[in-house]
Amino acid sequence: MGFWNLWRREIGPKTAFVSDYEKGFKKRIPNIRAIEHLDFVVLDTETTGLNPAEDFIVSFGAVKVRGYAIQVESALEYYLDTPKKGREAIKVHEILYHYETYPIRDFGRDVLQYLGNSIVVGHHIGFDVAMLEKTFKPFGLSRLQNPILDTLNLAVRLEKGPHYDIRGAKPNEYSLDSICMRYQIPLDDRHTAPGDAFLTAQLLLKLLKLAESKGIRDFEALMR
Amino acid sequence: MANVIVNRVKEFLRRFPPFSFLSEPLLLSVAREVEVQFYAKGDFLFHKDDLPRKHFFIVKEGSIHLTEKREGKSVVLEFCDEGDVFGVLALLGKRPYILDACAAEDSLVYGIPVSVFEKILEENQRVSLYFAAGFASGQVVVRTDLSQSQKARKLFSLPSQDNGLLIFTGQSDLNYSKNVLTCEVGISVGEAAKMMKEKDVSSIIITDTSKFPIGIITDKDIRNRLVAEGKNFDIPVESIMTQPVMTMQENSGFSTLYLAMIKNRLHHLIITADGTDKSPITGILSDHDILLSQGNSPSVIIHALLNTLDVKEMAKLRDKAEILLSYYLENEVAMDFVANIISEINDLIIKRAILIAKEKHDPAHPAEKNTKFCFLSLGSEGREEQLLRTDLDNALVFEDVPTERLADVKSYFLLLAEEVIEILLACGFHPCPADMMANNPRWCLPLSEWKGQFSSWILSPNQEALMHATIFFDFRAIAGQKDLAEALSFHIYDQINEKKIFLNFFAKNALLNPPPLGFFRDFIVEKTGEHRDKFDIKLRAMMPLADAARLLLLSHRVVGINNTFRRFEKLAELEPQHESLFLEAGKAYEILMRMRALEGFKSQGSGRYIAPGSLGKLQRQLLKNTFAPIDEIQKIIRVRFQVDYLLS
Numbered sequence: 001m002g003f004w005n006l007w008r009r010e011i012g013p014k015t016a017f018v019s020d021y022e023k024g025f026k027k028r029i030p031n032i033r034a035i036e037h038l039d040f041v042v043l044d045t046e047t048t049g050l051n052p053a054e055d056f057i058v059s060f061g062a063v064k065v066r067g068y069a070i071q072v073e074s075a076l077e078y079y080l081d082t083p084k085k086g087r088e089a090i091k092v093h094e095i096l097y098h099y100e101t102y103p104i105r106d107f108g109r110d111v112l113q114y115l116g117n118s119i120v121v122g123h124h125i126g127f128d129v130a131m132l133e134k135t136f137k138p139f140g141l142s143r144l145q146n147p148i149l150d151t152l153n154l155a156v157r158l159e160k161g162p163h164y165d166i167r168g169a170k171p172n173e174y175s176l177d178s179i180c181m182r183y184q185i186p187l188d189d190r191h192t193a194p195g196d197a198f199l200t201a202q203l204l205l206k207l208l209k210l211a212e213s214k215g216i217r218d219f220e221a222l223m224r
Numbered sequence: 225m226a227n228v229i230v231n232r233v234k235e236f237l238r239r240f241p242p243f244s245f246l247s248e249p250l251l252l253s254v255a256r257e258v259e260v261q262f263y264a265k266g267d268f269l270f271h272k273d274d275l276p277r278k279h280f281f282i283v284k285e286g287s288i289h290l291t292e293k294r295e296g297k298s299v300v301l302e303f304c305d306e307g308d309v310f311g312v313l314a315l316l317g318k319r320p321y322i323l324d325a326c327a328a329e330d331s332l333v334y335g336i337p338v339s340v341f342e343k344i345l346e347e348n349q350r351v352s353l354y355f356a357a358g359f360a361s362g363q364v365v366v367r368t369d370l371s372q373s374q375k376a377r378k379l380f381s382l383p384s385q386d387n388g389l390l391i392f393t394g395q396s397d398l399n400y401s402k403n404v405l406t407c408e409v410g411i412s413v414g415e416a417a418k419m420m421k422e423k424d425v426s427s428i429i430i431t432d433t434s435k436f437p438i439g440i441i442t443d444k445d446i447r448n449r450l451v452a453e454g455k456n457f458d459i460p461v462e463s464i465m466t467q468p469v470m471t472m473q474e475n476s477g478f479s480t481l482y483l484a485m486i487k488n489r490l491h492h493l494i495i496t497a498d499g500t501d502k503s504p505i506t507g508i509l510s511d512h513d514i515l516l517s518q519g520n521s522p523s524v525i526i527h528a529l530l531n532t533l534d535v536k537e538m539a540k541l542r543d544k545a546e547i548l549l550s551y552y553l554e555n556e557v558a559m560d561f562v563a564n565i566i567s568e569i570n571d572l573i574i575k576r577a578i579l580i581a582k583e584k585h586d587p588a589h590p591a592e593k594n595t596k597f598c599f600l601s602l603g604s605e606g607r608e609e610q611l612l613r614t615d616l617d618n619a620l621v622f623e624d625v626p627t628e629r630l631a632d633v634k635s636y637f638l639l640l641a642e643e644v645i646e647i648l649l650a651c652g653f654h655p656c657p658a659d660m661m662a663n664n665p666r667w668c669l670p671l672s673e674w675k676g677q678f679s680s681w682i683l684s685p686n687q688e689a690l691m692h693a694t695i696f697f698d699f700r701a702i703a704g705q706k707d708l709a710e711a712l713s714f715h716i717y718d719q720i721n722e723k724k725i726f727l728n729f730f731a732k733n734a735l736l737n738p739p740p741l742g743f744f745r746d747f748i749v750e751k752t753g754e755h756r757d758k759f760d761i762k763l764r765a766m767m768p769l770a771d772a773a774r775l776l777l778l779s780h781r782v783v784g785i786n787n788t789f790r791r792f793e794k795l796a797e798l799e800p801q802h803e804s805l806f807l808e809a810g811k812a813y814e815i816l817m818r819m820r821a822l823e824g825f826k827s828q829g830s831g832r833y834i835a836p837g838s839l840g841k842l843q844r845q846l847l848k849n850t851f852a853p854i855d856e857i858q859k860i861i862r863v864r865f866q867v868d869y870l871l872s
Contacts (some may be wrong), residue, residue, distance in 0.1 A: 027659065030642050030646055030663075032642065032643060032646055033646055034646075034650065037646075037649065037650055061228065061229070063229055068261060068262055069259045069260060069262075069335065070259065070260035070261075071259055072229060072230060072233050072256060072257065072258040072259065073256055073257050073258075073259075075227055075229035075230055077227055077228060077229075184285070184330075188232055189228050189232060192228050194227065194228035195228050195229075195232070197229070198228070198229045198232060201260075202260070202262070205260070205261075205262035205332075206262055206330070209262060209263075209264040209267075209330075210264075212264075213264065
């Protein structure tokens, strides 16, 4: 029974911070709330691989967006220790061993508190959400309850209309790299979790403005 | 922890002055506070005359034009692109912006909070020189060499105290028309109206044969006293004119003129050579002229609120009111006046919000839209004591409807309330953490259910019921049918009359808050948590007074006075034997309100927690003096309501 069995366990007993997190959702976000009054958390994770069942989060970066502005003060980043050193991941992210790794439990507590009931945003966010849910399982979280917004889907919706089938797009047309280039966002700090979160946040600002010009102004219209 | 995002921002700032002058740790602390903002082409960052935002700006990418309107066209005065800094002057001088700033293309802009920078300005002379140079050269700070800055240095002093918010601005600002349209008595109303039309004015002064003013006719008089009465317009002007007229001398000073108009509810004031109506007319002053000269007075804010249904505009106006408030507080303007003005503005915002909400939702709810309702403010806003935009507490009552209609009507009102609350949040108010708001199904009820709710609190006064009673008993009707609120008030008094023991429980509750001073006459401060070592002025000083005033007045069965210090005034009248104590308590409450609001401004928060160490000796003494009546009043309550004999 090593410490790492923690990872494999099914949903663990519910910890206090998970209950606190869940309490935050008693009240839903009103549909009519204007986009500029919504709270977003833009996040990205770097992992040991692409399979949420087997892989682990290596680093996590996030930043808050409200009122069409990124609050740099809110920037958050964590480096975690993992039982598996994915050769591929190391090649991509060049994180071999970060000296400031953070205990998983504290990571869970801090991240859930940070997310609150904000709208969670990311590029290919489904994967990050799956990774986070797997990581928080041992602490009694069954799923993230935040509204989820994928910048990839939002970009497709804004550029090609709501009924476009993503399979018709050119390969990589909607990768973070090519979207950022299309929206003139300089690709700094690519392939670090906080760097990608910051890029995605800048992308979100631009997409939200574009959405506004198309009449998407409130929570309901944005999340449809 | 090294932070990739902060570093990214820092590396950008480092390339441009004045940031290039900063040391590594300082630069890092600035970068940490940056807000990254995106503006689409054509978006405005700020407009001329807007109040300064919290940030000044540096362009990250794209370009921003600073423009000015000249003869209706906007002229670009400055082009700002990567690395240019702008919006500084307004911030440091705490004055409104003097130019418009508009994104000429999609632009990413870093907003740097001025609070961070003020500290740096004090510490770093090169930076302050840099900004001083900007001051000297005019409007915008652009990248410049340091050489021109020497002479400018003395210009850079502390932010100006002159915030343009005097209640009465200088006389020089007052423009009134000196060309006054007059006519002599005896001519017909029809002819007078023709003259008014020709000159395109809304009023005409009627004079006697020696040209001295005796009356005035306005558009309104013609409407109300002629057309609506069905009179013929051949009748002479003197038969419908308003008389006598109020006359004043031109050099009476603005405040005298203004007060004369306010006191007498006048729309027009006639200026004569010697100030009496026995001398020739030299001018006419209308309330409109006053509005124009008063960029920031309460009347301008109220007038502007009455003329907008744009939420962003409403939010801006509420921000203006906040500046007005800080001016009033610093200048020791009487508290009841200040509280009145601010409540008036808050109420108006709620009324406008309801109007907006009804316009939006009524078309889809033809069957529900005419149901009578009343929007209630609770807690401090109900007591007309909410100076800062702290938590919202409100509720909604609607008339009883047949049971089968109840669900529809209630969901309509919840919809309205939700819209109203969203507008209030957009105007800078904070949501109630306990969700005591009209969009909560528990607090959006028909009259009969409200009565039942109040009855149950009165009949079974457990801890929760008493807690609710302290908040809900201070309700005040803001908009809609006030008789619904009155019906509720009378119900409460009837119920209390039937169950007098409730007041004893209520009294016990009023004594629950801990005393403000310890055994050694020092402040009792919070022992743990975020506010450790701070004094909770709301819980320990204000609530005991507010609770006592509510309880005592309730026991006298007096309706309709909500405000704590006015409650104490009334109590002083009702109980002459305690007159001086109650008057002192009212005064104490005013002082506490002022201190809390000032603290709120200083800490940019609710002002609830004060660090005793941060107060000067005099202020500390003042605060302690306010506690004396609390103790006395609590003693009276303890005896009068036999609190010590109650089983808890």
